[in-house]
Amino acid sequence: MIYIHKEKNEIFSEHTTQVKDSEMNIFSRYAEQKTVFRDKNVLQSSFIPEKIEHRDAEIDQLVAILAPILKGYASSNIFIYGPCGTGKTISTKYVVNHLNNAVIDIGLSNLRTIYINAKMKKVADTEYRLFAQLLREFGCSIPDSGLPTNAIYRRFFEEIDKQNQNIIIIIDEIDTLFKKIGDDFLYNLTRMNNELEKSRVSIIGITNDLSFRESLDQRVKSSLSEEEILFKPYNALQLRDILTNRAESGFIDGSVDGLILNKCAAIAAQEHGDARRALDLLRVSGEIAERLNSEKIGELHVDMAKEKIELDRVTETVRNQPAHSKLVLVSIIRLSEVKKQPKSWSDSRILTGDVFELYKDICAKNNISPLTQRRISDLIGELDMLGIITANVISKGRYGRTREIHITLESRVKENVLRMLKEKYSI
DNA sequence: AGTCCACAGGAAGGGCAGGCGA
DNA sequence: TCGCCTGCCCTTCCTGTGGACT
Numbered sequence: 001m002i003y004i005h006k007e008k009n010e011i012f013s014e015h016t017t018q019v020k021d022s023e024m025n026i027f028s029r030y031a032e033q034k035t036v037f038r039d040k041n042v043l044q045s046s047f048i049p050e051k052i053e054h055r056d057a058e059i060d061q062l063v064a065i066l067a068p069i070l071k072g073y074a075s076s077n078i079f080i081y082g083p084c085g086t087g088k089t090i091s092t093k094y095v096v097n098h099l100n101n102a103v104i105d106i107g108l109s110n111l112r113t114i115y116i117n118a119k120m121k122k123v124a125d126t127e128y129r130l131f132a133q134l135l136r137e138f139g140c141s142i143p144d145s146g147l148p149t150n151a152i153y154r155r156f157f158e159e160i161d162k163q164n165q166n167i168i169i170i171i172d173e174i175d176t177l178f179k180k181i182g183d184d185f186l187y188n189l190t191r192m193n194n195e196l197e198k199s200r201v202s203i204i205g206i207t208n209d210l211s212f213r214e215s216l217d218q219r220v221k222s223s224l225s226e227e228e229i230l231f232k233p234y235n236a237l238q239l240r241d242i243l244t245n246r247a248e249s250g251f252i253d254g255s256v257d258g259l260i261l262n263k264c265a266a267i268a269a270q271e272h273g274d275a276r277r278a279l280d281l282l283r284v285s286g287e288i289a290e291r292l293n294s295e296k297i298g299e300l301h302v303d304m305a306k307e308k309i310e311l312d313r314v315t316e317t318v319r320n321q322p323a324h325s326k327l328v329l330v331s332i333i334r335l336s337e338v339k340k341q342p343k344s345w346s347d348s349r350i351l352t353g354d355v356f357e358l359y360k361d362i363c364a365k366n367n368i369s370p371l372t373q374r375r376i377s378d379l380i381g382e383l384d385m386l387g388i389i390t391a392n393v394i395s396k397g398r399y400g401r402t403r404e405i406h407i408t409l410e411s412r413v414k415e416n417v418l419r420m421l422k423e424k425y426s427i
Numbered sequence: 428a429g430t431c432c433a434c435a436g437g438a439a440g441g442g443c444a445g446g447c448g449a
Numbered sequence: 450t451c452g453c454c455t456g457c458c459c460t461t462c463c464t465g466t467g468g469a470c471t
Contacts (some may be wrong), residue, residue: 128455143446149455322458352434372460377435393435397469400433 034295036209036255036286037377041285043250045085045276052243054238055087058229062095065227066202069111069166070102074200077190079224082231084272087198088206089172091231096168113168118177127185130177131156134169153188157195165199175209182221190223233273239265242275243282251286256297260285280303307412308412315420317386324371328379330427331358331413332389342372350405352377365426380405 032426041047052059065077079086096113103111114137116130131152138159142152160167169189171177178186192201205224207213213221213228234242243261264285268278284305289297307313318329335350335358356373363370371379380403384391391403407414 012432126456143455151454371458373434374436374461375459378459393466395467395468395469396433398431398433398471399469400431401468402434402467 013271033290033293036251036290036295036297038252039250040283040286042246043279044096045279046090047246048097049245051243051245052087052091052094054234055091055231057304058087058231059091059095061090061227061229063098066095066099066168069099069168069202070106070108072108072110074166074193075168075202076226077205077224078227078229079202079205079207079213080229080231081213082109082276083210083233084208085268085272085276085371086231086233087275087379088231092170092204092206094334096170099168110163110165111168111172112165115170115172117172118174124413126177128152129172135159157192160192160199160201162197163198167199168204169201170204170206172206173208174205174222175212178212178216183217186220186224187217190220205228234269234275235273236262236265236269239268239273239275239278242277246279247282250283251297255289255295256282256286260297260299260302263299267302267306280309284309284339301308311413311416313390314409315416317388318417318420323368324375325379325383327362327366327368327425327427328355328359328376328427329383329388329417330421331355331362332383332405332407333418334358334427350407351402352380352405353402355380355405362425362427377403 010255037043042049050299065078068075075265082088093115100111100113103109114134116133116137118130118361128149131149135142135156137154140155140159142155173188186203186205189201189203216224240261243265244258247256247261260341261282264278264281267281268274271277281302285297285301288304288308289295289301292301294301318326321329332350332355335354339350352373356376359376360370380389380391383389388409389405389407391405393401394404395401409417
């Protein structure tokens with residue numbers, strides 16, 4: 001039987017002794033531990049600061065495009081592109097927040113903004129789910145499946161046109177949705193204003209994929225890209241400014257110095273000027289320093305943070321993969337070990353056929369019926385997309401066309417993944 | 428120049444789970 | 450309950466491909 005003590009908010013069982021003495025509490029060591037953080041939220045990449053560094057031009061551009069909304073008109077559709085961690089999402093949210101405030105200041109109340117991340121699995125990664133999610137933003141209750149897509153479309157139009165509203169729909173990672181379902185949904189969304197009587201809709205599409213725009217149908221391209229804004233990567237100096245700013249309010253004085261900020265900025269700058277990466281690195285370094293009871297972040301903590309972030313990313317990604325993907329990955333890791341000491345050059349290469357053969361053996365060992373080679377080919381492609389392996393199509397002349405596979409993980413990460421999978425499978 | 432290999436990858440469709448409305 | 454709809458995972462069938470070999 002479990003009891004909850006209402007005043008103290010304690011949960012305890014009738015068979016266990018209640019903890020009375022605070023010294024005995026298993027968390028007391030952590031409660032007393034010194035902290036390096038003043039406000040950890042500031043160091044999250046999703047945090048929107050009062051001022052966004054080094055994005056003045058892009059923000060000005062966005063403001064100018066969205067300004068007609070203040071006069072009650074629809075703004076142009078906007079297409080925002082640039083690599084990961086260049087401030088696209090945060091700048092858009094920042095501008096939209098300011099726009100919302102400005103609209104309230106002048107006494108209008110008809111602006112509505114909806115933010116959707118198309119990469120969120122099971123949320124907005126199909127046409128049905130996208131429109132279902134948009135409808136939910138309007139307070140409608142929509143089942144996860146079961147309704148015809150055109151019924152969802154119709155309901156969405158009706159809902160939007162109910163009131164005299166200016167609606168901004170921000171679709172982040174829009175390329176993910178396009179790759180999955182094509183561009184019909186974009187055509188319909190961007191042409192919605194022709195059908196609506198009372199409301200006006202503006203679309204802001206955000207993507208990391210610089211080639212995405214080129215793959216769009218001409219009609220969609222012209223309506224989505226009425227205005228385009230490119231976000232360039234930050235350089236090391238700009239990243240350092242961003243980190244300095246966040247560190248001032250995020251850390252206690254004296255717990256982080258310029259050397260550490262430089263190091264985090266330099267590592268992130270090497271990786272395509274990704275500010276998100278720089279902030280994660282700084283925050284995790286702080287967490288590690290705190291756990292080691294250190295009052296100050298050192299270079300060692302940054303090195304440990306770098307390794308931990310990579311380890312966590314891969315382990316978490318692998319953990320979330322379906323069983324057959326895991327077995328394919330095991331096959332690739334095993335082959336990479338065998339092929340470390342090749343008898344000839346061709347022996348050192350991992351090819352789709354090799355992976356499929358070993359995968360079938362592992363399936364047999366585990367009493368799992370194997371998938372077809374066609375499906376395994378797709379799973380290899382998915383692992384490539386996740387950045388766990390690289391798989392390039394090569395031709396071996398009369399010996400056929402295949403994919404040459406390399407595993408990109410460091411040996412410690414590889415060992416960790418193998419250990420995790422060994423707990424579940426006989427490999 | 429033609430042949431051949433070992434796949435890549437597109438298209439179509441089956442089976443399943445789950446939800447809705449009559 | 451049943452028919453119809455959805456997404457998802459998978460198989461089957463097929464065509465295309467690049468370069469070594471003949």
